[in-house]
Amino acid sequence: MNTSLRNYWSLYLDFLNDFKDLTYSGYSIAYLFCHFYSLVSNNTELWNSLSDKDFTRHIKSQVNDQKEIQDAFYNYIQKHKGKSVTKSKHGKVVFHQDKLLRISRPSIMRIFHPSQTMIVHAGINKSAIKVKSARRKKPNKAKVLIGNHAVKKKKPKTPVPVKKTSHTVPTYYLTNYPIETEKVVTQVQNKARKIIASHKNHPVYKNQNFQSYFLNMIAEIIKRIEQSRQFLNDKHVSCLVVSTTHGYISRILSLVAAEKGIPTICMQHGIIASEFGYIPKIATVDAVYGDFEAEWYKKLGAPDVSLEIIGHPRFDQAFSRPTIERERFNNHLGLDNSKQTLMIVIRENQDNGKWRTLIETIGKLNLNVVIKNYPSKTPHPLTKEFSFVYSTAGYSIYDIFPNVDAVVSYASTVGLEAMLSKKPVFILNNHFPGYTGYYNELDKLVQTNPRILGKIIIDYFSDPSFKCYVEKKQKQFLGSAYPDVSHSGERLQKLVKRITRNTVS
Incomplete structure (x- = not known):
């Protein structure tokens, strides 16, 4: 300590x-x-x-x-x-x-x-507040003419309440x-x-x-x-x-x-x-x-x-069939269908300098690069700096994973989720106070230097033997990090x- x-x-x-x-x-x-x-x-x-x-x-x-x-x-x-x-x-x-x-x-x-x-x-139960507010608005007691006599409108029949079933939590x-x-x-x-x-x-x-x-x-x-x-x-x-x-x-x-x-x-x-x-x-x-x-x-x-x-039950999604085809995904984001796609997960504006260096390093790979800006839903500022970098828009990570070829993340849970979805993962790490070394077993796939990590990503996309190394490392890692892939629920x-x-x- x-x-x-x-x-x-x-x-x-x-x-x-x-x-x-x-x-x-x-x-x-x-x-x-x-x-x-x-x-x-x-x-x-x-x-x-x-x-x-x-x-x-x-x-x-x-x-x-x-x-x-x-x-x-x-x-x-x-x-x-x-x-x-x-x-x-x-x-x-x-x-x-x-x-x-x-x-x-x-x-x-x-x-x-x-x-x-x-x-x-x-x-607070916000839906109940809305209902209560609506009930306060009393209907107009307007009168209508029937012949020469003014009479009150009849109230509409009260609808039969829907019975709550055992299927409601x-x-x-x-x-x-x-x-x-x-x-x-x-x-x-x-x-x-x-x-x-x-x-x-x-x-x-x-x-x-x-x-x-x-x-x-x-x-x-x-x-x-x-x-x-x-x-x-x-x-x-x-x-x-x-x-x-x-x-x-x-x-x-x-x-x-x-x-x-x-x-x-x-x-x-x-x-x-x-x-x-x-x-x-x-x-x-x-x-x-x-x-x-x-x-x-x-x-x-x-x-x-x-x-x-x-x-975790939410990770069970990693083993489900994809709901969005890649061509549809690419067309929606404006990606080139002839290129492979790399997903980068960035936590708002933290370490933008490092991420910029990483993107510059892998630029010669001729990839589509998409940035998942977490937790914000707005496009990350780096998407405006590079012509080949795009926002993931409103897609959830489990819609994104099947349609990308690799994932780069900071030391977050998304890295684990991507590996469960059978995607190669690279970690741009920071040695922050209290760090447990969670991803250390991935060895050289975890780097604090963005240029070194960028070169490793280049090796993955260009060297078949290194691709085998990545697959082996991730399999070993998941054997300890998530050993049971049966239904978590x-x-x-x-x-x-x-x-x-x-x-x-």
């Missing part, structure tokens, strides 16, 4: 200890607070100072292994772990639907019977549960201010942005604890599925569920490229992609029974059955 990481995790452990007495209804606010990393990394001066050995004068804890943070959370979870509840035996599987779950409603309905499933959202909203927390929120916030005041020279706590965010988060955390309790008291739940326990709502739902003896499954929402997004592990079982993640979590002390290689279904059977009293 380098100095920056050691100081960061030590700082985090200090935060947990310094605010250990800041609680609400038995829950520690600090343990539910998310996301500590963003508060530290967004402060450039503070983040840079973590690499200084002298920073240790600001911290009391000395973390030498990430396992120490995981152990702290494990001990906390054990305090809130309740016995299995009888009602969960006949309960439903609940999916907390947020932007990171990436399992659509139709997919949920294909995996689980709708009558045994429900969805919970944290936000019900959706519930946490915001629909009433709460009155203003008084207690003020009390907890005032206590937080006193703790902050007692550390007036602390490099994080003295920051005004931290204080403002933390005080606002206290109100959110208390509100979500109450709403989660009401929801899980109100519904018969056998299992809770979340996208990540690094979002505070999913974390709160998971801990409240644990207190009620309800098992939780955390899906893996992306490759573990950075450790900051995946430590600590909180759910009963983490449904991981492959051996890489399983071994990574075991090093943190996670028991075997808390890990299951599931993959079915594996998730089996996992739910197993953990609900084992936890029901």
